[in-house]
Amino acid sequence: MALIVQKYGGTSVGSVERIQHVADKVIAARKQGHDVVVVVSAMSGETNRLVALAKSITDPPNPREYDVLLSTGEQVTISLLSIALISKGYPARSYTGGQVHILTDDVHTKARILDIDDKKMHDDLKEGRVVVVAGFQGVDEKGNITTLGRGGSDTTAVALAAALKADECQIYTDVDGVYTTDPRIVPHARRLNTVSFEEMLEMASLGSKVLQIRSVEFASKYNVPLRVLSSFEDGPGTLIAPEDKTMEKALISGIAFNRDEAKLTILGVPDKPGIAYHILGPIADANIEVDMIVQNVGAENATTDFTFTVHRNDYQKSLDILGKVKTDVGAREVKGDDNITKISIVGVGMRSHAGIASKMFKALAEEGINIQMISTSEIKVSVVVDEKYLELGVRVLHSTFELEKEPIAA
Amino acid sequence: MALIVQKYGGTSVGSVERIQHVADKVIAARKQGHDVVVVVSAMSGETNRLVALAKSITDPPNPREYDVLLSTGEQVTISLLSIALISKGYPARSYTGGQVHILTDDVHTKARILDIDDKKMHDDLKEGRVVVVAGFQGVDEKGNITTLGRGGSDTTAVALAAALKADECQIYTDVDGVYTTDPRIVPHARRLNTVSFEEMLEMASLGSKVLQIRSVEFASKYNVPLRVLSSFEDGPGTLIAPEDKTMEKALISGIAFNRDEAKLTILGVPDKPGIAYHILGPIADANIEVDMIVQNVGAENATTDFTFTVHRNDYQKSLDILGKVKTDVGAREVKGDDNITKISIVGVGMRSHAGIASKMFKALAEEGINIQMISTSEIKVSVVVDEKYLELGVRVLHSTFELEKEPIAA
Numbered sequence: 001m002a003l004i005v006q007k008y009g010g011t012s013v014g015s016v017e018r019i020q021h022v023a024d025k026v027i028a029a030r031k032q033g034h035d036v037v038v039v040v041s042a043m044s045g046e047t048n049r050l051v052a053l054a055k056s057i058t059d060p061p062n063p064r065e066y067d068v069l070l071s072t073g074e075q076v077t078i079s080l081l082s083i084a085l086i087s088k089g090y091p092a093r094s095y096t097g098g099q100v101h102i103l104t105d106d107v108h109t110k111a112r113i114l115d116i117d118d119k120k121m122h123d124d125l126k127e128g129r130v131v132v133v134a135g136f137q138g139v140d141e142k143g144n145i146t147t148l149g150r151g152g153s154d155t156t157a158v159a160l161a162a163a164l165k166a167d168e169c170q171i172y173t174d175v176d177g178v179y180t181t182d183p184r185i186v187p188h189a190r191r192l193n194t195v196s197f198e199e200m201l202e203m204a205s206l207g208s209k210v211l212q213i214r215s216v217e218f219a220s221k222y223n224v225p226l227r228v229l230s231s232f233e234d235g236p237g238t239l240i241a242p243e244d245k246t247m248e249k250a251l252i253s254g255i256a257f258n259r260d261e262a263k264l265t266i267l268g269v270p271d272k273p274g275i276a277y278h279i280l281g282p283i284a285d286a287n288i289e290v291d292m293i294v295q296n297v298g299a300e301n302a303t304t305d306f307t308f309t310v311h312r313n314d315y316q317k318s319l320d321i322l323g324k325v326k327t328d329v330g331a332r333e334v335k336g337d338d339n340i341t342k343i344s345i346v347g348v349g350m351r352s353h354a355g356i357a358s359k360m361f362k363a364l365a366e367e368g369i370n371i372q373m374i375s376t377s378e379i380k381v382s383v384v385v386d387e388k389y390l391e392l393g394v395r396v397l398h399s400t401f402e403l404e405k406e407p408i409a410a
Numbered sequence: 411m412a413l414i415v416q417k418y419g420g421t422s423v424g425s426v427e428r429i430q431h432v433a434d435k436v437i438a439a440r441k442q443g444h445d446v447v448v449v450v451s452a453m454s455g456e457t458n459r460l461v462a463l464a465k466s467i468t469d470p471p472n473p474r475e476y477d478v479l480l481s482t483g484e485q486v487t488i489s490l491l492s493i494a495l496i497s498k499g500y501p502a503r504s505y506t507g508g509q510v511h512i513l514t515d516d517v518h519t520k521a522r523i524l525d526i527d528d529k530k531m532h533d534d535l536k537e538g539r540v541v542v543v544a545g546f547q548g549v550d551e552k553g554n555i556t557t558l559g560r561g562g563s564d565t566t567a568v569a570l571a572a573a574l575k576a577d578e579c580q581i582y583t584d585v586d587g588v589y590t591t592d593p594r595i596v597p598h599a600r601r602l603n604t605v606s607f608e609e610m611l612e613m614a615s616l617g618s619k620v621l622q623i624r625s626v627e628f629a630s631k632y633n634v635p636l637r638v639l640s641s642f643e644d645g646p647g648t649l650i651a652p653e654d655k656t657m658e659k660a661l662i663s664g665i666a667f668n669r670d671e672a673k674l675t676i677l678g679v680p681d682k683p684g685i686a687y688h689i690l691g692p693i694a695d696a697n698i699e700v701d702m703i704v705q706n707v708g709a710e711n712a713t714t715d716f717t718f719t720v721h722r723n724d725y726q727k728s729l730d731i732l733g734k735v736k737t738d739v740g741a742r743e744v745k746g747d748d749n750i751t752k753i754s755i756v757g758v759g760m761r762s763h764a765g766i767a768s769k770m771f772k773a774l775a776e777e778g779i780n781i782q783m784i785s786t787s788e789i790k791v792s793v794v795v796d797e798k799y800l801e802l803g804v805r806v807l808h809s810t811f812e813l814e815k816e817p818i819a820a
Binding site: 016019020050053054056057058061062064065066068069071072075076078079080082083084086087092093094096098099143145 | 426429430460463464466467468471472474475476478479481482485486488489490492493494496497502503504506508509553555
């Protein structure tokens with residue numbers, strides 16, 4: 001018997017029939033003897049309906065009132081799910097974010113959770129009730145309704161699991177787990193049984209959109225085991241947990257990629273202290289986020305070449321800014337390319353195994369794929385290649401590291 | 411400069427365009443220098459949509475969760491109206507029932523207001539904000555969301571006006587005031603400028619559906635001047651206020667009628683103490699409400715005839731019960747008639763003027779309308795007649811008491 005927090009997203013509660021199905025899944029967990037707290041999103045389509053209403057009045061609408069509006073979406077779902085559970089003979093009680101006092105800061109439309117009062121929930125669980133909590137919402141210190149921003153229901157679930165010291169936080173979604181890579185590119189991509197928080201964070205930030213990054217960070221910080229499962233099919237899903245000895249000992253856990261980047265290079269920059277700041281300062285001032293940064297040591301004339309990547313939407317703006325920077329710092333030339341893709345291998349196994357990166361480079365070279373940039377972290381190697389090599393690169397690496405096979409326990 | 415509580419019903423806020431129009435009306439009052447608190451209902455159709463969702467799961471749904479669901483309807487409206495006001499340059503802040511702590515008992519779906527915390531609202535008004543409050547909802551002592559039942563937004567408005575000591579509570583609706591009778595029956599029926607609480611209560615209970623009876627009772631109890639106005643046309647509406655010397659001095663203020671009644675008579679009942687209880691006890695036990703009751707003094711054999719009216723929906727059930735009662739008390743016969751109508755004249759002027767009732771009976775007699783039952787109160791005379799005489803009776807009485815003319819100040 002465990003305490004489980006389950007979270008169901010908008011698609012999983014998109015109709016009365018699906019809500020009934022969610023009730024059945026909750027009941028199945030109750031029948032196994034578990035205490036269950038359920039977090040739900042608004043029914044799919046509902047948030048968009050509300051947004052359209054507000055924006056037909058004015059755009060942007062007042063943020064405080066916008067939060068009052070959007071929070072009704074989850075409130076509808078908590079009541080309907082509770083009605084369904086009770087009608088099936090399972091006592092349940094719904095709570096809005098305000099009712100269980102999910103205290104947030106006062107940054108409307110993207111508030112952060114500060115504290116949760118778990119008393120009511122513990123009392124209900126003790127009485128044998130299922131607790132159903134509205135995701136995505138809270139209240140600030142003054143009692144104003146706040147929302148956590150899109151995808152915030154995952155964060156609510158993890159925060160509740162942390163506050164309640166739950167044994168597991170289960171995120172039900174429309175995929176049945178985290179895969180070694182996107183199955184649309186590698187059909188024999190394998191569902192991972194377990195993945196560490198750090199790996200998941202790298203994969204999420206690289207474009208595996210199964211979970212919101214913030215919820216993974218939160219789970220990692222509070223050591224809440226997370227499990228990603230399908231709402232529609234039975235299965236064990238993928239457990240995301242602190243790295244430990246019982247975990248799969250793959251060198252590489254997965255291959256992530258990101259098609260949304262563009263590359264900018266400024267050539268022949270005088271190589272002197274503060275140059276990185278002179279180049280990237282104006283980019284940051286324009287609110288453009290920079291991902292990879294590579295600076296080559298200058299070979300001749302005490303100059304250097306400086307390359308970085310940005311989101312493709314910011315490509316043109318970045319080029320314009322670099323045009324000015326070039327004159328200011330006395331550089332030779334600015335070049336750019338928005339037909340690139342980033343491919344990364346991620347795995348905690350890298351820490352204890354040498355040669356992983358060179359194995360990656362060799363595999364790509366054998367297919368004639370030219371590597372334009374390289375960046376590494378403790379558990380990740382990323383390369384930038386021509387966009388046309390995206391599928392080929394991912395497939396080659398997937399088979400090079402034998403990700404289609406179950407790893408052998410160490 | 412006054413403090414005004416305005417209430418707009420579902421039709422008045424039925425679309426984004428109408429919400430914009432309501433914002434303009436609120437702004438007009440602000441421009442006149444008034445402080446304004448607005449109470450709104452759910453957009454028309456929204457409550458029915460939510461009810462249908464719940465009932466497609468189970469019927470009846472759990473009352474606590476049903477209240478959580480229905481209360482979202484008003485929450486959507488308060489946010490949209492506040493967004494509209496703010497976008498037009500008028501600071502506004504919305505509150506759910508829970509946020510201004512409209513404390514109710516815990517009778518879900520038909521809770522009663524116990525207390526209101528007016529601090530937040532006073533602070534906002536002092537800061538120059540329009541306060542927008544969700545009608546129809548509150549919270550119980552434990553923080554559970556409650557609703558006041560259909561039409562409860564009127565009650566919210568009056569309760570807020572009482573708590574805030576407002577100068578006037580304005581109920582905006584789709585009619586432009588209270589009329590001497592239904593204009594569909596008497597085309598020259600006249601809008602009343604003022605009507606006393608007592609008269610309004612008699613008229614409301616007799617079927618003038620302009621205001622919820624509970625809200626009039628509440629206004630009367632706390633001496634809150636109520637005004638009924640049209641959302642769609644300008645005009646002074648009708649002021650419902652404590653009776654005072656400046657009021658119109660009509661003998662009769664209006665003519666009400668009720669088509670929903672049925673009449674039951676039990677004949678030849680032994681005339682002994684406790685007989686009324688023996689007849690009406692079983693009716694009350696079946697949760698049937700009795701309206702008029704008339705008992706004739708028995709002329710012969712120490713028996714009496716006993717007649718009462720019930721809602722037409724309860725007619726058959728009442729007949730069945732009386733069939734059993736007949737045997738129990740040894741009565742002669744049970745008769746019933748559901749083709750009746752009740753017509754009433756209402757007016758505080760009756761108190762000081764004799765002969766009003768006989769003037770009424772004479773007018774009906776001259777048209778050959780047979781009176782089946784009579785019942786009187788201090789400010790009302792009701793008669794039951796054959797249903798076919800409804801329109802004729804109302805018209806005759808309307809002209810007999812010259813209701814189409816403005817009354818002469820006393």
